[in-house]
Amino acid sequence: MVCQRDPLVQKVVQLYESISKLEDLSPSKEVDALFTELVHVCIPPHPIDPTKLCPEIQEMRGKLISLCGHAEGLMEKHFSTLLASLERPLDHLSLFPYYSNYLKLSRLEFDLLAHHSPAPARVAFVGSGPLPLTSIVLAANHLKSTVFHNFDIDASANAMASNLVAPHPEISERMEFYTGDIMDVPGAVLREYDVVFLALVGMDVEEKMHVVEHLAKNMAAGAILMLRSAHGARAFLYPVVDPRHLRGFELLSLYHPTDDVINSVVVARRCTRPHPAPLGPHVLCTKCSELQPFNHLSLIEELAVEEHHC
Structure with missing residues (x-):
C-alpha cells in the first residue's frame, strides 16, 4: 500500500493539516496560497492509485476533497458577487482566477461530446452553483443554439447565477435556473x-452514484451523460468516478488531461435496454506527455477507447 512514505502523500498531508485548521475557507491570502500550493503539488503526473492508499490516508483524502469543494463554493460566491456588481458581468469573467482552466475544460468537454453526438438542443447542468462557468462558456462559445437548464439545490446560488446572465439577452434567453434536488426531478422532465x-462539487462518489442511478432510470435512451472525475494525484482534489459503476450507461470516452486542466472527463450514453448488465473494465490511453500543451485540435485523434455496447 502507498502510504506516508511517499513524498507526495507527505506533502498533501501537511497541506491538509494546515487547511483543516483554518476557521474560514473564504478567499483570502492564506487560503488562496494553501490551495494554490495543493493544486500545484497534485497536477504533475504521478503513478499513485488512490484505491491503494492506507485507511488513514483514504480518510484524510475524503476530508480534503470535502474541504476543496467547500472552498470552491465559497470562491464562486465571492466572484459571482464581484462580477454582478459590474455593468456586464460576462464581459469580465477573466477576473475569476481559474477562468482559463474553465475555457480549456469546456473545450475539452465540447470536443468529446461532438465526437459522439450532434449539437444538443437541450442540456441539463446539475450542480451549476452561483458561478455557472461551464454552462456560460459552452453557451457562448460552442453550443450557440442550445438551451441550458441549470439545476442547483441552493436557491441563493441560482439567484446569484441568474443575476450574472440577466444583462446578456442572447445568453439569458437560452439559460434557465431551477432550484431543487435532482433526485426529485421526474423522468418526464429528464427525458x-x-x-x-x-x-455536484463537494459530493462524494457514493452520493454521486446514487444520482447516476436516478438518471439511468429516467434519462432518454441514447442521451449523453457527462461527468468529471480525477486521475492520479489529482484524486486528492476531486473524487474518482469508476466507469464500471455506471450501470445503465455505455462508456464512450474517458479522458485524463495531463496539463493544468485538473478534471478527467467521462462520457457515457444511456443504454436502450431497461436492465443493462454492469459494465466491464474500460481503458482509454492518450498520447499526451507531461510536457505537451493542451491541444484541442488533436484531441479526438489522440483518443483510443475500448467501447462496451449495451
Missing part, C-alpha cells in the same frame, strides 16, 4: 434533455 452534465 427532455439530450445531454446531462453532472457536477
Whole structure:
C-alpha cells in the first residue's frame, strides 16, 4: 500500500493539516496560497492509485476533497458577487482566477461530446452553483443554439447565477435556473434533455452514484451523460468516478488531461435496454506527455477507447 512514505502523500498531508485548521475557507491570502500550493503539488503526473492508499490516508483524502469543494463554493460566491456588481458581468469573467482552466475544460468537454453526438438542443447542468462557468462558456462559445437548464439545490446560488446572465439577452434567453434536488426531478422532465452534465462539487462518489442511478432510470435512451472525475494525484482534489459503476450507461470516452486542466472527463450514453448488465473494465490511453500543451485540435485523434455496447 502507498502510504506516508511517499513524498507526495507527505506533502498533501501537511497541506491538509494546515487547511483543516483554518476557521474560514473564504478567499483570502492564506487560503488562496494553501490551495494554490495543493493544486500545484497534485497536477504533475504521478503513478499513485488512490484505491491503494492506507485507511488513514483514504480518510484524510475524503476530508480534503470535502474541504476543496467547500472552498470552491465559497470562491464562486465571492466572484459571482464581484462580477454582478459590474455593468456586464460576462464581459469580465477573466477576473475569476481559474477562468482559463474553465475555457480549456469546456473545450475539452465540447470536443468529446461532438465526437459522439450532434449539437444538443437541450442540456441539463446539475450542480451549476452561483458561478455557472461551464454552462456560460459552452453557451457562448460552442453550443450557440442550445438551451441550458441549470439545476442547483441552493436557491441563493441560482439567484446569484441568474443575476450574472440577466444583462446578456442572447445568453439569458437560452439559460434557465431551477432550484431543487435532482433526485426529485421526474423522468418526464429528464427525458427532455439530450445531454446531462453532472457536477455536484463537494459530493462524494457514493452520493454521486446514487444520482447516476436516478438518471439511468429516467434519462432518454441514447442521451449523453457527462461527468468529471480525477486521475492520479489529482484524486486528492476531486473524487474518482469508476466507469464500471455506471450501470445503465455505455462508456464512450474517458479522458485524463495531463496539463493544468485538473478534471478527467467521462462520457457515457444511456443504454436502450431497461436492465443493462454492469459494465466491464474500460481503458482509454492518450498520447499526451507531461510536457505537451493542451491541444484541442488533436484531441479526438489522440483518443483510443475500448467501447462496451449495451
